[in-house]
Amino acid sequence: MGMASGQIKVGIRTIWDVPKEEYFGPGQLTCAGCGPSLAVRHILKAAGPDVIVVNATGCIEVTSTQYPYTAWGVPYIHVAFENAAAVASGIEAAIKALNRKGIANVKAKVIALAGDGGTYDIGMQALSGMLERGHGVLYVLYDNEAYMNTGIQRSGGTPRFAWTTTSPVGSRVRGKVQSKKDIMSIVIAHHIPYAATASIAYPIDLMNKVRRALEVLDEGPAFLHVFAPCPPGWRIDDSKTVEIARLAVETGVFPLFEWDHGRFRLNPPSNMHVDKSKRKPLINYLKPQGRFAHLKEEEIKAMETEVDSYWDYLTRLLKAFG
Amino acid sequence: MTQVVEKGRERSVVVGKVGLTTNYAVAHAVKDVDVDVVAAYPITPQTTIIERLAEYVANGELDAEFIPVESEHSALSAAVGASAAGARVFTATSAQGLELMHEILHIASGLRLPIVMAVPGRALSAPISIHGDYQDLMNVRDTGWIIYIASTAQEAYDTVIEAFRVAEDPRVLLPVIVSYDGFLMSHTTEPVEVYDVKAVREFTPRRHGARPLLNPERPVTMGALATPDWYYEIKYQAINALKASRSVIDEVDSEFNRRFGRSYGAVEGFMLDDADYILVTYGGAATWNALEAAKEARGRGLRAGVLRIRLFRPFPTNDLVKKLADAKAVAVVDRAIAPGSPVEGPVFKDVYIALREYGVDKPVISVIHGISQRTMYVRDFYELYYKLKDIASTGNVPRESLYMGLR
């Protein structure tokens, strides 16, 4: 749709452009200070009413649809844990066929919404299938970095060293052994029109990315990786959700970037962070979080090396595709 | 072979008699009812159905979205999504594919989505076997779907058409499986009368909007979380819908007869009027071989008959009991095994319970045969009739399943 590899089309310039309409909640049973709940609120504000949401099993699903009450103001379906992308594929295909055959006239765009467990782990196959087949679906990963709904178990999206109930801190094993999976590279390898990272701490950036993603669906799939902290799972104060999300960006742990038609772009403030001195010290991000409370000096160092090496990778991407 | 009731049919509805495998007959029916979305994954012996459907779509003979998914789990998941959005949806699978779908089978019926699926039956791994039996189907009998088991290519063609009509009926709204013998039917060619597309589409009218759909015009939440306060009621509603679907199934079968001149009923009896010894079967090979055996036995003065179960879920208890009430002894031939059960024939258990429920007390034995397409000879069925005669006269009823054809 027109925007080949140009600049992002800014729909929401200031906080006052954020739509007043609410399509999610209140009354959902998310924990106090829930990052994913805030993410969904922002995503739907940006998307507006003409969407159909497919939700994988997870925190948002169990807290937003406890019968007989729903927090959703848009059409919504939950089927199972591993198949949001497949269900979304079916809905997208149905809309195409029904509209083409004159049986219905449905204007809705399809948004699949899944957590890190439902994306990095159990939903990976269906996601790859949907991306490969090229369905015009926006897939949103809300990443709170563990299976929070079942009680904080590690996922492929949990960062290294993080404490979870299945990556406990003991005398021999100290939190998660493995590093966080690079989901964006996996998604980008499918050569879809648009993929981006976003954070609940940067809602205007997030909402513009939602709008951009919905714009490209006639060409194929779009993917949004939304960073959304979980106070009980990360052992942070309920009031710190947004602050921690912001620190993740400011320390370079979670860079904001876009992959738009084969061009790579870092978004503010991450566009300043190729220069390491512009990033805040990693410890600012780690210290307030109970899940990292056990970290020793050398473990913090190891984490820092990982962050640096990811930035090195992004810098090379920027040189090649910027 | 099937009961052809010519009464009332306008011959003009038949546009031709063509040689089709049962898989191709199914694909033909799917085209004739004008489905909107096909989501499927290849697996033997189902694959030729979706190959044919892909061709129809590629040729423009069928205006549908064909979703070549990356697994059977996604095949049914995509079908669920498409159906929830209002499309007429078809999928097909066998064996391991059906097992991989298992989780979503319960969800499709729980969400009351009128999906139609073909299942040419096949043995389950391990050891891996691509050959036919009904172990896959028997493993999904408790998933809340309506299940038909066809015995000819013609019947499969007709049943797929009936299935869409039944599934989408506002009084039903349940998914339907149409099963039949893997390979012995799926890959063998029979003459099939195909109908005028207009007549088929009149028989399966679009009811778009007659059920809640995913549409921003009227936002609905599907797949909600039910606490113990609500789960039981929501589940029971679907259970009751399956029971209640029987009257619609009969109504549709009668109307199909009026329109197309064929009717199958829930059970089909052969030479039952005066039969002393009855073999209860399902599917094609077991039924037709049993029928040959029955004819031979009758030639030697034994009053033999065959009762075929066509509608498997909801189970046609009453029809079956009526047909078996006057027999002296009955054998239920299962092409599937329920390991570790008191008696290991899965359909035997249904038949036995059905008879006991109605207070009919007579010798009933369980026979396992045709596993992974182990050849079921006519003489095997013939022997069974004489075994039943023995049992009836001695009263010596075996307490365990009889494994036929096993070395």
Place this chain on the structure above:
Amino acid sequence: MSELRSWTQIPIGGYITEPQNSVKNKTGSWRTQRPVIDQDACTRCRICWLYCPEPAILELNKPYVTKGGRKYNLTFEINYDYCKGCGICANECPVKAIKMVPEVV
């Protein structure tokens, strides 16, 4: 609590046909501390409203004149029916115009 209806009285498939009827869940009862907005200190920047996950902050077209004589057309108020007391609003408020106050039974 909703009325516990029988299986004959509910929509099919466990569908919920009334959008956003979760407003009947008054999650404000979970709260152990409540945010209180100092309307005189508040600069109407909209940040608390933007970052509330519920949402439980109302943006009202209600004029307000501060003690210092500044006129606003907008007023932000907490919707205590839904506010779970997380304190994100107080934490994010750039002028510290929101205080978290313990709930007393």
